[in-house]
Amino acid sequence: MAEMGEFHGFFAEFYDILHAGLGDIEAYIRYASDAAASSILELGSGTGRILIPLAAAGFNVTGVDKSDDMIARCLEKLDREPPSTREKTRVIKRDVVDLDLGERYDLVIAPCNLLSCLTGRGEALSLLRTARRHLKDGGVFILDCSIPDIRLMVNSHGVTRTFEFAHPVTGTTIIDTFTPHYDFVNQLETDHIVLEERDGDRVLRRAETTDTLAFYFPREVRLMLDTAGLRVFREQGSVIEAVPLDEYAGEMVFFAMKA
Template sequence: MQSMYSGFFTEFYDILHAGLTDVDAYVEFARKFGPDVLELGSGTGRILIPLARAGFRVTGIDSSDDMIARCQVRLALEDEAVRSKATIVRQDVTKFQLGKRFDLIIAPCNMLNHFLEPGLLIRALRNVKRHLKPTGVFILDNGIPDIPYMVDINRVERIAAFEHPLTGTKLIHRCTTTYDFANQLEYNTVHLEEYDEVDNLLREAAYTSTMTYYFPRELRLILEMSGFELFHEQGSLHQDCPIDAGSTEMVFFAR
């Protein structure tokens, strides 16, 4: 069984996330707080490469060899001017040591939900703090848990179909999520299948994963316990609006 960031799933990652609209927001944040940027969990370069294209010096850290390899393949297709701006390092977020500090450090797209215990997240964030310049800024964005939706999908298989953008093959993504609401844990079982035009099965893979989820008050306290000063927050990546009952995401800006 593969992991969610290896093999077939690494290839599928870019397809699954193709509709996200967060890249432009992070380019704008880099224009405001850059130019030296560190991305936590840079994966296949979905955000890292556009930042490099925009002229920022960007370092990405990730713990998945397959994700890093895919990022390097994508970077190889870019001009030298872009490649020279990007650095990718295999590191653990809780104990990475890069020997430099950054103007801006970002943790996009629910990256923090990989830290199942608050203590582990605090350890990681204290390390992040050590890599910020004195005037540097840390930005994280996480989805706000939608409890009614989570109750509705609990233990229900969800099936989605995609077309592979390069080959035109059909991809079927099956996911069953089980929630432990008392401990804020999310257990996912995922099966991915690829079919040709006459429905012959070409590839399949499966993985299980455990994630957590955080609420705004928790993350505010965790940031404070990690040594950060929260100086701004908003309920959307794309507009400066308060975090309220209608918000689906939380974006925190800290020093």
């Protein structure tokens, strides 16, 4: 059984399968159009799931990620794109914490729970300062992250669940076995994950990891944005539609500019 991180190897390939059909790609294309963005920086660009469609829609996009396997997946996908899309993309291997490319952008995005991947003390605030550092005057920063569902977390603590997905290319079955544990004092979630790819009863691949994520609440994210020198001018409870950020929301989405 291969041991690896959640963004490496088989897990990097599974990332696109897991996140298919969320609707956030179309939303970010719409937000880029609304911002009239001639230049976009995606922090935590991963497999290019959002970056490549943005480029295909005509935007110039720079993506930054630190995972070799996620970047390799992105470049592999880019190779299948037409030159008009490839020419509008740049992918850089770097840690987004304390990043300084010496460039400024019309739109900076940190999508799909990137904030939760930062578990070290001060890393989340450093990410927000990175975003501000790369904004042009008048530029827009968009951050989206899930809101912790405390009832669900309490009820699922230590409970193993299994999900099945069809591989979109091979038609094989991907089985995702997932066991979360929550540390409510330190706001950390530790997930034990086993992935298997099966063709009938035959196991083709198997990989296992234990990874830790942080979880944040809207009040503290607002405070971090303010501390980082970012002024929130719009917030909503879903990345795909402008619903209120209230007790019924599953996500928190913040639109901010330099204060």
